[in-house]
Amino acid sequence: MMERISADVAIIGGGIMGSSAALFLRRMGLSVVLLERDLCGSRSSGVNYGGVRRQGRPLSQLPLSQRAQGIWSQLPELIGIDGEYLRSGHLKIARSEADLAALESYREHTRDFGMALEMLSARALRERCPWLGKAAVGASLCPEDGQANPRLVSPAFALAARRLGADVREQTRIDEAAHDGSAFVMRSGDALEVRARHLLNCAGAWAGTIAAQFGDAVPMESGHPEMAVTEPLPVFLNFSLGVEGGGVYARQVARGNCVIGGGRGYALDDQRARVQRSGLATLMQQTVELLPTLRNAHIIRTWSGTEGYLPDRQPVLGPSATTPGLIHAFGFAGGGFQLGPAVGAVLADLVRDGQTATPLAAFSVSRFTSNPRVATTGLVPSAVV
Incomplete structure (x- = not known):
């Protein structure tokens, strides 16, 4: 019945x-x-x-994102766990002078949203993040953004x-x-x-x-982002990392694994998706350019999913x-x-x-x-x- x-x-x-x-x-x-x-x-x-970031969102999304920021701080009271939520800071990397200009423009347009964005020159970035590769020429830091375990x-x-x-x-x-x-x-x-x-x-x-x-x-339309995670490594990456204009994003969890995303996978059917070998190779090449420490790291798992665009x-x-x-x-x-x-x-x-x-x-x-x-x-x- x-x-x-x-x-x-x-x-x-x-x-x-x-x-x-x-x-x-x-x-x-x-x-x-x-x-x-x-x-x-x-x-x-x-x-x-697992990124919990406001930086980089369109201005129209920032009121919603700001409301979410307040709720994320209440996770233990709301759902009983902290979900590995950490306000590690979100660092958005510039790879060119045009990227730096775009990041500076974004900071000017979002001053009223309380994100306290901090521009970092190439020198300041090297002093603060010695693990970054030469592809990074500057960055914008949102110190209160972070990451969690989805x-x-x-x-x-x-x-x-x-x-x-x-x-x-x-x-x-x-x-x-x-x-x-x-x-x-x-x-x-x-x-x-x-x-x-x-x-x-x-x-x-x-x-x-x-x-x-x-x-x-x-x-x-459906999209299928490619994701990968490395073996546990000595902790070095103290921010959630993004790139102006898109591409690689990466973070490192407390146990040492680096979570890496970028590129596009493909659908097996309307329920399942997979990474593409060629796409994963490109993703890892771009990642190593920014994070040379990962050059010899072992990838222990890859996956994709289905999102609406x-x-x-x-x-x-x-x-x-x-x-x-x-x-x-x-x-x-x-x-x-x-x-x-x-x-x-x-x-x-x-x-x-x-x-x-x-x-x-x-x-x-x-x-x-x-x-x-x-x-x-x-x-x-x-x-x-």
């Missing part, structure tokens, strides 16, 4: 955004069902690089929500999602039916399928353009881990209050659609989500 349950809010997607939304909603006293096709935090929220943090939000009474359903694939005129209805085969007054679409790279079913079609590299975050009660949060283009807890808090605001103090205009789904706001009714089978 089909199990039928009801809640104030149903959430599709158990990554850091869906799980943190579940936690904040439960703290508000609302009933929540969290539906995850795999295990919570097992997709991009759990396999990303494999610990993302699932912990779901566990914390469950402890507060959220109904967390893992390994539950949603086959149908629609509004029947009175409530949202989600079905998982012939085993489960969920009814809810509000629906949060937090399905990551697969969220476009859900959005399209409700008339909010967006031109989202929109043409403007900005997310969709906010109400549906067509269906009252539907709220989207997807398309974070590889930068969603740091933002995740604030996205969850914003989603909870929108459910409870219908508004939020965090500016969201740049993230409206309406930038991709001119559809009038009309409710979608009738159950229509969806693609696998």
Whole structure:
């Protein structure tokens, strides 16, 4: 027999955004069902690089990122662990004079956001970071940015929500999602039916399928970042490292392993992705140019994942353009881990209050659609989500 349950809010997607939304909603006293096709935090929220940075984000994202910065400092109280969160500082490397000019311009435009960015000349950089290679000619340091372990943090939000009474359903694939005129209805085969007054679409790279079913079609594409981790090494890298203009990013954890990212892998199918041998070789060459210490380091594991990218590299975050009660949060283009807890808090605001103090205009789904706001009714089978 089909199990039928009801809640104030149903959430599709158990990554850091869906799980943190579940936690904040439960703290508000609302009933929540969290539906995850795999295990919570097992997709991009759990396999990303682990950077917790504000530096380098578009100005439109900084209010959201600043809100997240405050939440990250409360992790032990919120989820019961620190998640290896460390404000190590984020160092963004310049490899040319043009890069330095871009970093200086960014510092000027972001002075009102309290990041305290510090420009480092080539000489100051060498004195502070003697482990850097000659490719680095300067840098911008954000001292309060940092890093965390996504494999610990993302699932912990779901566990914390469950402890507060959220109904967390893992390994539950949603086959149908629609509004029947009175409530949202989600079905998982012939085993489960969920009814809810509000629906949060937090399905990551697969969220476009859900959005399209409700008339909010967006031109989202999937990307597959390449990641690698080295054997444990003597600790030398005391910052989370990025590069102006993109490319390599790297950090070193307390046990000595260096986590390295950059480049693009490929999809095996709609669920699995892998690194490319040629891409990994290029990534490691670029890494060694910046971090010569890694020249003879052994790579002990590589992986990739699947992330959603929109043409403007900005997310969709906010109400549906067509269906009252539907709220989207997807398309974070590889930068969603740091933002995740604030996205969850914003989603909870929108459910409870219908508004939020965090500016969201740049993230409206309406930038991709001119559809009038009309409710979608009738159950229509969806693609696998």
